[in-house]
Each structure stands twice: as structure tokens, then as C-alpha cells.
Amino acid sequence: MNLMEHMGIEPGRLQFSWISSAESTKFVEVVKDVTSSVKALGPNTTYKKQAVKVA
């Protein structure tokens, strides 16, 4: 993750979590956190491969 951010991925766009199948509440919290932090960052403009344009 450090190298990803080092090469220009915004902090917060890549997240890791460890959630047991029994931790439903944690799962919901993490999903909420991730979506809100990624929404705050806006769409990813850098690490994105454009589809090849065919004439």
C-alpha cells in the first residue's frame, strides 16, 4: 500500500480490512467508511486504462 501511495494513488482510495464472517456490524461500518472516503476523493482519474478507440 505504501508503494501504491508513493507512486501517486491518493491515500484512502486503497484500503485493507480483515473482517470475520461473524462480524456483520464491522462489515457494514467498513463498507460505509470506504464508500464515504472514496466518494470524498471523487472518481479515479489516474490509475485507469482507457478503452482502445477503434475508428
Add this chain to the structure above:
Amino acid sequence: MSGYQDKIKETAKRLLKEGSVEMVIGFRKGTLPMMNEPCFIRRPEDVHQLVWDSNCGINLANYLTDRKEKIAIVAKGCDSRNIVTHIIENKIKREKLHIIGVPCQGMVDKRKVAALCAGDIENVTEDGDVLTVTCQGAEKKLSRKEMLQENCTLCIHRNPVLFDELVGEPVAEQTGIDRFAEVRRIEAMESQEKWQYFEDLLAPCVRCYACRNACPLCYCPTCFVDESKPQWVGKSQNPIDIRTFHFLRAYHCAGRCTDCGACERACPMGIKVRQFTSKLNKDVLEMFGWEAGMTLEQRPPLDTYKPNDPNDFIK
């Protein structure tokens, strides 16, 4: 340095004659100046080919992978650390090796020399700290110290860590060096700036994979970039594919890279490939206090688990 060369020849001859090794891996003069190439000597009468000077930057550990015969290998500080890595990763057996350690004072960066000479370089000789470059008939004297590869100027392990014999007295290690100044300069940038920095850095990449081929860590029978079922990464010149190749390759070297500079030396486009691996080297040193290839006694941090491993990134 020339003393080293005679000692290397003498040792190689002795080992081949007494039959304690089947092959000696060392360097011989390349077809171009400053381009010494690896050579594999199997007969005592061929040892005269062996050379040693400031153009032996290639990492010879690369040629040991899965070898079965008894081999003598000429090893600088970084080569010896890669040999250690090879041994702990079961790519070669210690008892199959006779390591001829060479205390190193850094290798010359041929690009730095070429940048100071207009036209083709015809010949380069060295005497102590003086490099004499012949370029279009004119001679030019350069300081060897100023022409060193960047990784060599930042090196703190010039003496081999593992060897059966040394060809000379150990040299003084460099101290008080800020090895990660360049990494910190990039760390201080904003994300957008960082992205652009690597975009510009990799723009000349032609994906020849010379960096991978020169790297002693890259010994997978099939590299992830060559796989097509499944295809892990696009094979095109698309900047995203190029970036994916470089950072994934770097991740494969995490905690294993000795900063030997072979990748950067091999790059035909002069890309500073070490920008990726130095960041990982810095992280692994800060998080695990680890430098690759320093000991046979300890497993590398990324193939062991400890309860106190840093895991702040997991939420």
C-alpha cells in the same frame, strides 16, 4: 584493482586445476568499452579471459539459479548478498559454491561517462581514481569517484558478507550516507505530483524487460508479464500497463532487493528503475529493521509471521 584481477585469475586457475569446482563465473572484457560481460570458465587454460575493473556492475548471482554443478563465483558486496538471498530461497546450495569475494569500491556508470564525451568512446582505462577515456582520438581524464553508479555512491556494504576467500583486504565501508534522500523527496510530494513524477519517469520505457532479466531476484520460470492464461497485466505500451509492470515487479522484490543497481544499469533507456525498489527497501528497513542478504540465519520478514508485525494499514 589490478591486484584483484591477478588474484582472481590465480584463484580460478587453482580451483579448476585441483578440480574442486567445475566452473568459474566471472567477468571478461566486453566488445565495447565499459561493458564487461559475464563469462563461464571451465578450463584452467581459459582463466586469462577473466578481468576485474570498475565495469563489473552486472550481478553474477543471476547466473546461479538452479545450478547443480560445483561453481566458483566472483562476488562483490551486493553479489554476495544476492547469493545469500539465493541460498535462503533454495535456488542454490551453499555447499555447491566457492565464493571468491571481491571488496568493491563502486562501479562506474557508463552513462555518466558517455554524457561527458561527445561521440563514441573508443577506450577507457583506469588507474586508481583516474579514468582515462579515449573519445574520437582525444584523451580525457575523469575522476572515478564522480562517475560511480548512484547505488554505489549510496552503498554501505561494499565488502562481501559471505565468501570462501577474499582477493584483497576489506575496504572501508562508507558511513554517514543518506541512502533514502531521493525517496523522501518523492514522499514529500502531493499525490498528483507523485503520479506525474512516475508518469514522466516511465515515459521512455519500451518494455524490453532488460531490468527484469538483469535482476538476480527475477528467476521465476514464467514471469507474470509473460503469462497469458491468466493474463495478469496488459502487454501493450499503454502507460498504465507499463506502470503496472514496474510496480508489480518491485513488489516481487520487496524485502529481497540488495540495491545492486543491475536493473538500472541494464535499462537501455536510462530509466531510474530503482525509484520503485528504493521505496520498498526504505519501508522494509523502517518496519522490520531488515536489509536483504545479510545473514543465512534469519528468514526474511516477508516470509515469516510475527505477532508484532506492523499492520496499521488493516482497518
